[in-house]
Amino acid sequence: MSQPALQNIMTHKRLSIAPMIDWTTTDYRFFARLFNPHTYLYTEMISTGAILHGNTDRLLRFDSSEHPLVLQLGGADISEMTQCAIEAQKRGFDEVNINVGCPSDRVQHNKIGACLMAEPDTVASLVRHMQAEIDIPVTVKHRIGIDEYDSYQFMKDFVEASAEAGCQRFIVHARIAWLKGLSPKENREIPPLRYEDVYRLKQEMPELQIEINGGIDSVEQIKTHLQQVDGVMIGRAAYHNPYLLAEAMQLWGEHPPSREQILEQLYPYLEQQVTNGEPLTSIARHLLGLFQGLPGARKWRQALSGKQQLTVAEIKAAGDATLKLIESSKQQD
Structure with a gap:
């Protein structure tokens, strides 16, 4: 079709x-x-x-x-x-x-x-x-x-x-x-x-x-x-x-957003939830599949999992690192 x-x-x-x-x-x-x-x-x-x-x-x-x-x-x-x-x-x-x-x-x-x-x-x-x-x-x-x-x-x-x-x-x-x-x-x-x-x-x-x-x-x-x-x-x-x-x-008939664009829109929401008193550890579990099947996906999951506390800065650092790994992998190919 x-x-x-x-x-x-x-x-x-x-x-x-x-x-x-x-x-x-x-x-x-x-x-x-x-x-x-x-x-x-x-x-x-x-x-x-x-x-x-x-x-x-x-x-x-x-x-x-x-x-x-x-x-x-x-x-x-x-x-x-x-x-x-x-x-x-x-x-x-x-x-x-x-x-x-x-x-x-x-x-x-x-x-x-x-x-x-x-x-x-x-x-x-x-x-x-x-x-x-x-x-x-x-x-x-x-x-x-x-x-x-x-x-x-x-x-x-x-x-x-x-x-x-x-x-x-x-x-x-x-x-x-x-x-x-x-x-x-x-x-x-x-x-x-x-x-x-x-x-x-x-x-x-x-x-x-x-x-x-x-x-x-x-x-x-x-x-x-x-x-x-x-x-x-x-x-x-x-x-x-x-x-x-x-x-x-x-x-x-539309183009998909990039993962980088998705993260850019996600961070302000996370900041707002912190302001509202919501723990990021309970929110982060929903984000684990973002890089499914891509280089760095495991490190992304590890960065967001199993922590008693988590900050938006830590999530952003993990996201930036994963995006760099993906870009590096593309260049090697």
């Missing part, structure tokens, strides 16, 4: 970064935004209980540069989910997403996440009540099935119920979740990917926006999937190698 065609397609399609607990914090999202202004960013999955009874301001804080930004909610109680959706709109989120994909034992115990696929009427009720109270979209992220409920028809029936309730966008992790016997990590790797089921869903329900997720780690794979569905969601690949997001700028 030619680049002009892809550029035209991206005006109607979406590239997004998956919600990842402990990873897609506001600090990571700010960093990710520097690579690509077009991607949709997601918060971590945040439970309704945490929002309603915890430190709401801290949980829902974000930088204005993060837009478009989606709040992913974990919950099953209609009143609580609706209250949180209203709060999301009030605080300026662009979309609210219902988590129907997380397979962890803790999430199952609270009757949220992937186990809700077995209760399509519950999810449909959440969509209906939430959407009635807010103007921003309510979307659903789910698996292609759970446990013995692994047929294509089961997934389609689930989607149809929420679509009738008003949901127009579904983000489909193209693996089933085995809720008994596998850890969350194993559930991201062991059940086989069935991309064809997601493609078929789009073919049979063309009026819906269908986005695909699972095992996607290159721009070429993104291009392939975009020929079949309306969007691609990438997860750990975008965290461990965030420059993938910059390389994806070609989908919009």
